[in-house]
Amino acid sequence: MLGTAPDSAPPRAPAGVVPTRALDEPAVGNVVLLFLRRMRAPLLVLIVAYAVALLGLVLIPGVDPEGRPWRLSFFHAFYLLTYTATTTGFGELPYPYSDGQRMWVTFSLYLTVLAWIYAVGKIIALFQDPAFQRVFAATRFARRVRQLREPFIIVCGYGETGSLLVEALDRRRMRSVVVDSSQARISEVDLRGHVWDVHALCADVRLPEVLAAAGLRHGDCIGLIAVTDEDATNLAAAVTAKLLRPELPVLARCESAPTAANLASFGTDYVINPFEVFARELGLAVHAPSQYVLREWLTAVPGTPLDEPPRPPRGLWVVCGYGRFGRAVAAELEREGNRLAVIEPDPRNAERPGTVLGSGTEASTLEQAGIREAVGIVAGTPDDVSNFSIGMTARELKSSVFIVMRKNRRQNDILFEAFRPGFVMQPAQVIATECLPILTSPRLARFLAAAERKGDAWANELASRIAGVSDTAPELWSVRLTPTTAPAAWREAAADALRLEHLLADPADRTRRLAAIALLLERDGRDALLPEEATALEGGDAVLFCGTGDARSRQSFAVNSRNAMHYMATGEATPGVLWAWFTRRRARARQAERGSAASSRSISA
Amino acid sequence: MNLEKVVFGFFIILAMTLNFGFFIGELTDPAQHDVMEMFAAIVVNLIATVLKFGDRTQVGAIHIASSLVAVLQLVAAAIVWAVAVHVTGAGLTPSIMASIVSLAGGALLANIVSVVLLVIETVMLRR
Numbered sequence: 001m002l003g004t005a006p007d008s009a010p011p012r013a014p015a016g017v018v019p020t021r022a023l024d025e026p027a028v029g030n031v032v033l034l035f036l037r038r039m040r041a042p043l044l045v046l047i048v049a050y051a052v053a054l055l056g057l058v059l060i061p062g063v064d065p066e067g068r069p070w071r072l073s074f075f076h077a078f079y080l081l082t083y084t085a086t087t088t089g090f091g092e093l094p095y096p097y098s099d100g101q102r103m104w105v106t107f108s109l110y111l112t113v114l115a116w117i118y119a120v121g122k123i124i125a126l127f128q129d130p131a132f133q134r135v136f137a138a139t140r141f142a143r144r145v146r147q148l149r150e151p152f153i154i155v156c157g158y159g160e161t162g163s164l165l166v167e168a169l170d171r172r173r174m175r176s177v178v179v180d181s182s183q184a185r186i187s188e189v190d191l192r193g194h195v196w197d198v199h200a201l202c203a204d205v206r207l208p209e210v211l212a213a214a215g216l217r218h219g220d221c222i223g224l225i226a227v228t229d230e231d232a233t234n235l236a237a238a239v240t241a242k243l244l245r246p247e248l249p250v251l252a253r254c255e256s257a258p259t260a261a262n263l264a265s266f267g268t269d270y271v272i273n274p275f276e277v278f279a280r281e282l283g284l285a286v287h288a289p290s291q292y293v294l295r296e297w298l299t300a301v302p303g304t305p306l307d308e309p310p311r312p313p314r315g316l317w318v319v320c321g322y323g324r325f326g327r328a329v330a331a332e333l334e335r336e337g338n339r340l341a342v343i344e345p346d347p348r349n350a351e352r353p354g355t356v357l358g359s360g361t362e363a364s365t366l367e368q369a370g371i372r373e374a375v376g377i378v379a380g381t382p383d384d385v386s387n388f389s390i391g392m393t394a395r396e397l398k399s400s401v402f403i404v405m406r407k408n409r410r411q412n413d414i415l416f417e418a419f420r421p422g423f424v425m426q427p428a429q430v431i432a433t434e435c436l437p438i439l440t441s442p443r444l445a446r447f448l449a450a451a452e453r454k455g456d457a458w459a460n461e462l463a464s465r466i467a468g469v470s471d472t473a474p475e476l477w478s479v480r481l482t483p484t485t486a487p488a489a490w491r492e493a494a495a496d497a498l499r500l501e502h503l504l505a506d507p508a509d510r511t512r513r514l515a516a517i518a519l520l521l522e523r524d525g526r527d528a529l530l531p532e533e534a535t536a537l538e539g540g541d542a543v544l545f546c547g548t549g550d551a552r553s554r555q556s557f558a559v560n561s562r563n564a565m566h567y568m569a570t571g572e573a574t575p576g577v578l579w580a581w582f583t584r585r586r587a588r589a590r591q592a593e594r595g596s597a598a599s600s601r602s603i604s605a
Numbered sequence: 606m607n608l609e610k611v612v613f614g615f616f617i618i619l620a621m622t623l624n625f626g627f628f629i630g631e632l633t634d635p636a637q638h639d640v641m642e643m644f645a646a647i648v649v650n651l652i653a654t655v656l657k658f659g660d661r662t663q664v665g666a667i668h669i670a671s672s673l674v675a676v677l678q679l680v681a682a683a684i685v686w687a688v689a690v691h692v693t694g695a696g697l698t699p700s701i702m703a704s705i706v707s708l709a710g711g712a713l714l715a716n717i718v719s720v721v722l723l724v725i726e727t728v729m730l731r732r
Binding site for chain 2: 033034036037038039040043044047048051054055058073074075076
């Protein structure tokens, strides 16, 4: 399910999640203070040991070479202690010591050396203390997040979905901040090798102060995604985010209907249930394959190859596993007019009449469900090995069967590539493709929503246009005509000289076209899908393009360069600054010549 | 009554009294300012500072700050003393003694602030 929440619902928070204290200071505490408090005892021991040793050294008399009594001054005594307590050793200064002094030096040596060992041991133990290290890591994390100066997204949960999201964000040059409750997963963040530094903290996102430390109130935070494994945790994170930053887009993963309703009730912008989203996509692939392809291409990471669309057939489908995933897919398949046979090992889930009890991994259960007549099979158990077993058995029984498989673990990517099922559903991937456009490009999200209402033929035409422009997944970018974001284009638009086709022309030769398509024109808050190329552009307009990376960089040069833009809009090559000065000068000189000629004529006349 | 509070109060007040004992006397006369008393004042001030570590409250912060000031001033006085006697060999001339004692006087002020804070805290607690 993907839907906006009703605006009228008042913000509500479950008990226990309401933040009660100031959140701006990192709740994780001050490392220095903790260090000092822990160091109190060792420091006191050191001070007292030094004081006792010093006092004794000063009080005990010695005899100098001339036989006169003398005493160490405080300065000399401190000097002596400094080189003996640190076990450097130096000799007896300034005169050889008396036996009394020697006895005391021996005593103070043991005293101060032991005090040092104790203090140093304490310091080392403190630095190795897990609690101290946690506080240290948390403080460092909060500081780094505070210092971020680019837009970033908070990702709660670094499991399958979270890691996929962070990777996809990273490939789109978007920064992310990760919070997860498992240290093992947090350690993985560094091992993944992202282009950008991903700041990660091992902490409980249900605590408001943790989200505050993760930059929830940071001005550059542009969104929060809660994709932990637990619905309750996602709920808590969403509540915190909505209370502290009501205007911030919040996406939450949720697999149960009551939690979804709860999330929507307090204004969570998008509640994503991966099973329903996938089932909808499968439905889309059945009844509107071009719509499905368009969606896939526009949300894929730029540069990935454009795959041929899967064409799930209509007829009898066998659904193995009737859990949350199986149910969602079954409902969607039935809506598309397919007949169903269900195989489910758990009798409690077998409420559907005609359900075959069994796992589906054996040939007998598959045959009982009617695999010979079936056109497709859904291997939707939560275990990848079982899913492969189902798929392989089914393929052996009927080689032409269309296989839909649920992928549970990313690590099995190679196996899925080798097996080549007709359709793979990975909950994590589904959430990632669903989340990204919403957060990184709201215009794309609006475009996709509007495109869904158009017919399949419309989508088919657009898909073939995209395929004609780029043979890999296209890049998507927006241009907004303002004096700061696109100064040259804004100038031309203000002079009523700019049409959309000018933005799509090559700045090197305006008769050539860039490999790009204008998807959406936004003007005064209203969107126009696939705007005509002859559309005149006005200042303040924003256009969403898709195309190759080369087209993007050429266009970005053009909208910022006055000369290039003027050339593209009018066809006149404007001269450079020097040439302009020269032409002006020549024109003035000619005028002056003409003027003087005229005056001489008048005199002669 | 709480032993921890007794020890805390004891060291803070002792830091002030020892400091005062060293400070009192003719400004330029070395005979009236004993080196032992100076030593004791430094040690007790150090202990008082460490005892104050780790308090997060606003009053705690001022406590630490005043103690740090006192320690800094006393250590500066001790360094002046050691340099005059052992390094330059100038000895305790009246001008040097005056600077040592006035540094200690500054430390005394900081110690008085500490004690005043202690008293205020106690009174507030009573209410």
